[in-house]
Amino acid sequence: MIRVLLADDQAMVRGALATVLGLEPDIEVVAQVGSGDEVLDAAARTAPDVALLDVQMPGKDGLAVAAELRRARPGCRIIICTTFGRPGYLARAMTAGAVGFVVKDAPPEQLVEAVRRVHSGLRVVDPALAAESLATGEGPLTAREREALRLALDGGTVADMAAALHLTEGTVRNHLSTAIGKLGARNRAEAARLADERGWL
Incomplete structure (x- = not known):
């Protein structure tokens, strides 16, 4: 059996x-x-x-x-x-x-x-x-970019994300900006949605 x-x-x-x-x-x-x-x-x-x-x-x-x-x-x-x-x-x-x-x-x-x-x-x-x-192909996002986009998916502010990830707000903005560029998105909400739809989060 x-x-x-x-x-x-x-x-x-x-x-x-x-x-x-x-x-x-x-x-x-x-x-x-x-x-x-x-x-x-x-x-x-x-x-x-x-x-x-x-x-x-x-x-x-x-x-x-x-x-x-x-x-x-x-x-x-x-x-x-x-x-x-x-x-x-x-x-x-x-x-x-x-x-x-x-x-x-x-x-x-x-x-x-x-x-x-x-x-x-x-x-x-x-x-x-x-x-x-x-x-x-494999997802283009780094682990930190995925974490930031997961939080963006929930509608968190940059300050909220920075606190949750134990990073500075500037570092979070950099991760989000890089992720937006990699995904060809207009903003972080669209980047989070695209990454989620592709199963990368």
């Missing part, structure tokens, strides 16, 4: 995924959680072979949890299963240790096949997203 852990904050989606997988004779859903903060404890209790993680969840997001789960349980194979098929998410997921990346609007049989394939040691990536990711 392939033991699967599901992490998705939408109860209906989580239940549907569990039902689809539970119909297979060789797959057993051993845990279902609704936030990233619950994943490690659930994995410790149930010893899954495969973890399906959503990207956007309360608490830690799926990409952060993937990296932690990879360190805590290196034998558990990780699939990111998300509504948001963004090229930046794919690159970050693979860096975090995921071996699969599927979008939720894929046919159910594709998800089942992805679980089996990653369990057998293969990688599985949505082909359209892989092609888009190659065309887009």
